[in-house]
Amino acid sequence: MTRQPSPKEPDVETKWLTSEEVRSWAALMAVVEMLPSALDVQLKRDAGLNHFEYMILAGLSDAPGHTMGMSQLALFSSGSLSRLSHAVGRMESKGWVVRTPAGTGRAVDVSMTAAGRSMMERVAPGHVAEARRLVVDPLGPQRTAQLGRACRMILDAIDPNVTSVIDATMDRVADGTTR
Amino acid sequence: MTRQPSPKEPDVETKWLTSEEVRSWAALMAVVEMLPSALDVQLKRDAGLNHFEYMILAGLSDAPGHTMGMSQLALFSSGSLSRLSHAVGRMESKGWVVRTPAGTGRAVDVSMTAAGRSMMERVAPGHVAEARRLVVDPLGPQRTAQLGRACRMILDAIDPNVTSVIDATMDRVADGTTR
DNA sequence: CTATGTTGCTTGAACATTCAACTCAAGGAG
DNA sequence: CTCCTTGAGTTGAATGTTCAAGCAACATAG
DSSP states (O other), rough: OOOSOOOOOOSSSSSOOOOHHHHHHHHHHHHHHOOOOHHHHHHHHHSSSOOHHHHHHHHTTTTTGGHHHEHHHHHTTTHHHHHHHHHHHHHTTTTTTEEEEEESSSSSEEEEEEEHHHHHHHHHHHHHHIIIIIIIHHHOOOOOOHHHHHHHHHHHHOOOHHHHHHHHHHHHHHHHTTT | SOOOSSOSSSSSOOOOHHHHHHHHHHHHHHHHHHHHHHHHHHHHHHHOHHHHHHHHHHHTSSGGGGGHHHHHHHHHHTTTTHHHHHHHHHHHHHHEHHHHHHHOTEEEEEEHHHHHHHHHHHHHHHHHHHHHHIIIHHHHHHHHHHHHHHHHHHHHHHHHHHHHHHHHHHHHHHTTTTO
């Protein structure tokens, strides 16, 4: 039901989707539902880690000093502060990260431990291989780049802040500032 | 950490991503994490429904006789049978769907009730508006179609069966067979 | 110097999802 | 006919996520 359900009334208000658009929308919805769990399979198997936790570690791994504040990390990992707090709690008890009070106010910094880092080094290759197998390779470079641009436009519509945080991290990664 | 972490060893095995590819990948990951919850906000507010439950109703709403078998529905909604079973249980207790034993074997059919249908009619416009606001309109028709094609390629890589189920439903929708 | 607000995070309970085990019905194989 | 095996769902416990409330450290205003 993404097109007009029953054309009884004139239905002036709703701008329904064309059948082309419905097709695209359905495909996108299927991807957002399936891709995370498809990735979870590999991560869970190889490291007892879910996708969200992986994103956290990936973020820290590329941050200066392997450290980020909670709020920034929440924005980067596209999760709520609460979800992050729970997740970091779990990961702390497994010894992958530590929390330290940051300079000012009530702020908290999260940093990756050596154990966390070595875990990442163990899992990352498999994860990248999955990324290739499911997305990058089937699409090829051209379409992958196109997809990236489309996603950035969507993110901008959802919340303009996210794009800038991600871009910042990506710039750091590209520069190799962290190595 | 989607690129090479520390170039000590030759690292013959892993084909890391280029910085262009990492950018696209990061944007895609952010979308798959954020889009469902962004959509949930509207659905929850307007109908106490989450995105997965909406997909179930949407599937039924476009199915002949507003009815589908559990397995087919699971495939369509990109969820596990177990998840679907729990979700349908909840929705049944709210009076939106009913389960009836289907002809052969252990099979079960799920159908949308009148209450479910009228609920859909109430929510759908708002949902479509969100779909437009966050995706279709910012991208424009060309890029939306491109995005759809890319998603279909990804789905094919994850599980070739899904594409056909979705296409089948979409064909029905396009034909208007259910009206 | 109290009161009021704001930021940044944590917490607990309610709710949803996953995982592994189980049931029940058919379909063969011998 | 009896014994696997497979297919289709269900169930309960363990795990994760969300939601609303709470709390501590400042800031600002009176």
